[in-house]
Amino acid sequence: MQGGESRSAGGVGMKRSKDELTEEDFKKLKHSEHDLEKDEENYKDNLLTAYKNIMDILKEYLDLKEEYYNIIALWIIGTYFHDKFPSYPYLFFNAMKGSGKSRTMNLITTLSSGGQMLNALTEAVLFRTKGTLGIDEFEGISRKGNETLRELLNSAYKKGVKVKRMKQQKTEQGTEQVVEEFEVFRPLVLANIWGMESVLGDRCIQLILEKSNKNVVVNLIEIFREENIVQETIKLLNQCSLCRCSFSVEVYREWNAYIKNNYTKDINYIYNTNNTNNILPLEVFKTINLMDLNGRELELSLPLCLIANEISDENQDLLKITTLTLKTLFSSRKEDELTDNIDVSLYDFISQEVISSAYKWDTVNDITRRFKEFLDVTDEWVNSKWMGRALKRLGLIREKKRVGRGVAVILDIEKAQEKIKMFK
Numbered sequence: 001m002q003g004g005e006s007r008s009a010g011g012v013g014m015k016r017s018k019d020e021l022t023e024e025d026f027k028k029l030k031h032s033e034h035d036l037e038k039d040e041e042n043y044k045d046n047l048l049t050a051y052k053n054i055m056d057i058l059k060e061y062l063d064l065k066e067e068y069y070n071i072i073a074l075w076i077i078g079t080y081f082h083d084k085f086p087s088y089p090y091l092f093f094n095a096m097k098g099s100g101k102s103r104t105m106n107l108i109t110t111l112s113s114g115g116q117m118l119n120a121l122t123e124a125v126l127f128r129t130k131g132t133l134g135i136d137e138f139e140g141i142s143r144k145g146n147e148t149l150r151e152l153l154n155s156a157y158k159k160g161v162k163v164k165r166m167k168q169q170k171t172e173q174g175t176e177q178v179v180e181e182f183e184v185f186r187p188l189v190l191a192n193i194w195g196m197e198s199v200l201g202d203r204c205i206q207l208i209l210e211k212s213n214k215n216v217v218v219n220l221i222e223i224f225r226e227e228n229i230v231q232e233t234i235k236l237l238n239q240c241s242l243c244r245c246s247f248s249v250e251v252y253r254e255w256n257a258y259i260k261n262n263y264t265k266d267i268n269y270i271y272n273t274n275n276t277n278n279i280l281p282l283e284v285f286k287t288i289n290l291m292d293l294n295g296r297e298l299e300l301s302l303p304l305c306l307i308a309n310e311i312s313d314e315n316q317d318l319l320k321i322t323t324l325t326l327k328t329l330f331s332s333r334k335e336d337e338l339t340d341n342i343d344v345s346l347y348d349f350i351s352q353e354v355i356s357s358a359y360k361w362d363t364v365n366d367i368t369r370r371f372k373e374f375l376d377v378t379d380e381w382v383n384s385k386w387m388g389r390a391l392k393r394l395g396l397i398r399e400k401k402r403v404g405r406g407v408a409v410i411l412d413i414e415k416a417q418e419k420i421k422m423f424k
Contacts, residue, residue: 063212084247089300093191095209109134350416
């Protein structure tokens, strides 16, 4: 830390001079009515107030699983510090019809930095606009013709990816073509009914929305944009976004040093717990590491953990709650991905059955045997009991009857052929 800087416990409230502000910060300050130094002093209190407000607003208008409120609130706050992170997760809602996903998306984008809702997304909108984007009814991204948009979306969660386009520019000599460069890194919140394809899904924190019967919530009219608490919260977060926070690249360097020391025990990488220059205490990294996440899961989780730590009081309860929730979410996703992948394989297998067999009885035992040969596996869990449930769950049974000690079915091969088109 520089000699002229000071910070409060936990690495927040650090002072900085105006010459440290970015050009974007100066643009914000040009029309600002608040005092930056005063905001720096009240930074952590304002951030905590904003967090509590968001939790109250979410719980008033949405009926969600209890652990979701914290994750969404942290994600919303993170949109105001988005450019401080090297990567930032997409928020994805997988929701059944009538589960309130449009309301959820509207509320989140209202509270987020520069938030706006779209029913469709184009390449130009993605890289030529700024702020948080909410895309409802996010279906068909895997369809033919969306290849370039899909590639951009696969990259927009990470800082540094650029899009270049040619632009016509007038000069004294006439017109010439010049290169325009755009940053695609931005916060995205997505929602659909059918789920997300695997590559893009790997960039998301996925939450499941269920239909609510809590009338005191679902019957509320969406007037949250006009509510004072919403307007005050947005104002607080805009003020906080100008202040020094512990999300800088130095935190990621400290994390890397901690990991190298933790796994290599190399003295060159020891994270010195007595070094006052460390932005975050060692205990913060230990708590985050207890999630036991790897690769992209950790990359997506770190921003929300760092925000939770910024808001946490000294006992770090909020950070611990956040890490436990994220660990559970990613563990559940692994189980879902296993089920999803095997379901796609089952669609593929049945779609390749001879069409003349579409109206013939077939025993579940025989279908299971052939499917295992198709996968080239011997796993015991892929058995006739699992097959019967999978065929029923995927709606691939036309008719069903008991035969001896087993079950025979007529497969819906045409349906499997239609379904597999979504994944190819």
